[in-house]
Amino acid sequence: MELKLILALIAVAYGVIGASCLMWPERMQAYAMRKSAYAPPRYDRWMRLVRSPHYVIYLQIVGATSSSAAVALLLVLLKSFRAS
Numbered sequence: 001m002e003l004k005l006i007l008a009l010i011a012v013a014y015g016v017i018g019a020s021c022l023m024w025p026e027r028m029q030a031y032a033m034r035k036s037a038y039a040p041p042r043y044d045r046w047m048r049l050v051r052s053p054h055y056v057i058y059l060q061i062v063g064a065t066s067s068s069a070a071v072a073l074l075l076v077l078l079k080s081f082r083a084s
Contacts, residue, residue: 021063
């Protein structure tokens with residue numbers, strides 16, 4: 001039962017990450033850009049990615065992957081509840 005609860009919490013976390021990355025990628029980019037203003041120079045390569053227009057596409061890919069993982073985990077959980 002504990003394993004099922006842990007898997008459910010992981011599925012919820014993946015679902016929240018996926019939904020936010022798919023629904024608000026521009027907001028997440030703006031937040032990352034605000035935070036990058038205070039970043040030390042050693043993170044310049046990462047900050048160039050955050051400031052690029054490709055970052056929104058990257059967030060959407062992360063969102064789709066995370067949502068897919070959430071759905072897969074939920075299907076596994078439903079199958080295990082049905083079997084027991």
